Amino acid sequence: MKMFLKLVMSVTFATAMFVNASLVQAEVSADELVKRTAEDVLNTLKSDKDIQAGNQQKIYALAEEKILPNFDFERVCRMVLGKNWRTATPEQQAAFQKEFRTLLLRTYATALGKYKNQVIEYKPLRAEAGAKNVSVKTQILQPGGQPISVDYSLVKLDNGWKVYDIVIESVSLVTNYRSQFSSEIRDNGLDSLNKKLADKNKASGV
Template sequence: MKNWWMACAMWLVSGVALAGMAPDQLVKKTADDVIEVIKSDKDIQAGNQQKIFALAEEKILPNFDFDKVSRLVLGKNWTKATPEQQAAFQAEFKTLLLRTYATALSKYKNQTIDYKPFRMEAGADTATVKTAIQQPGGEPISVDYTLGKKGEDWKVFDIVIESVSLVTNYRSQFAQEIRQNGLDSLNKKLAEKNKAATGK
C-alpha cells in the first residue's frame, strides 16, 4: 500500500473544479495541474506539511464525490447510523483522507502518468479511466479512477490502485471496528488519530 496515496494525491488535488469535462479529460487535466503545482512550489517540495495540507484541504473536494464515498465505505452501517453519527464520521474521515493525501504529496519525485485508451457507452452515468504512474527506477503503478455523473459534472468516487479499491479497503477496516465496538468507537478513534497527526 506504500504507493496508494501517492497515486491518489497526484490526481485529487486540483486547481479548480473542472465542470463539464468528459471523465478522461477531467482526469488528465487535473493530474497535469497537480504535477505543475508541485513542481513549481518550493515549499511543497521541501515538505512544508502545513502548506501541503492547506492545499489538499482547499482543492480536493471539487472533483471528488465525498458524500458518495462516505456512504459506500460505511455500507449498511450508514443506513443504521443516526444523522449525528453520519456527520461525525464524514468529518473525521475527510480529515483522515486529507492528511494522508498531504503526506503523499510531499513524496512526489518526478513521477509521470500514462493514460490508457478510454471508452464509454453513450449515456452512461459511470466511467472508469485507466492510467499507470511511471516511477524513475521502479515498476509502473496501475491506477483506475471510477467516476459517476453528478448533475452535469463527473466526480470520482473510487480509486483502484494495483487492484485494491480505496472504498473496499476502508470498508473492510472500518466494518471490523464497528462490528466489535460500534460506530461511535470508530468515530472516536478516527478523531484521536487525526488530532495526534494534526495537533488540533
C-alpha cells in the same frame, strides 16, 4: 492494509488532477477533466519550493483545494460503511464524514509531499455514450520502478464528475476501508470508530 496505504501514498498525487472548479463542467468528459488539470497540478508540485521543502501548511492547503472537492463524499461514506450507514443516525453519519474526510486529507497530503517526478500515462476511456459512471484508467510511471496501475471510478452529477473510488493495483480504497472499519464497528460500535478517527486526526495536527 499498510501495503495498501503505502501504494496510496506513492501515487495519490494523481488524484489532485480532478480539481479546478472552473473546469468542472457537465460537458467535460471524465478523462478530459483528468488530463486537462494534470499539467497545472504537476507544475505546482514541481515548482513550489515550499512544498518540496515539506511545508505542511501548503501541502494540506494543496490537498484541500485540489483533491477533496472532487470526491462525492456522501457516496464514498455510504459505500465504506455499507449496512452500517443505513442504521446510523444522522449525527453519526455526519461525524463519520467529517473524520473520514480528514483521514483522506492526511493521507493525500503525505503523498503530495513525497512527489518525485512520477509521470502519468492515460489509457483510452472505454465508456458508452452518455454513461454516467466511468472508470478512468492510468498508470504511474516511476523512475527506476515498476508502473503502478491507478483506476478512478467517477460518477456524473449535476455539478460535474466526482470520484467515489480509487483502485490501486486492483485494490479498492473503498473495499479496504470497509474491511478495516467493519470489525471495529462490529466489536465496539460506530461511535467508537468515529472517536478513534477523531483522536488520530487530532493527534496529527490536522
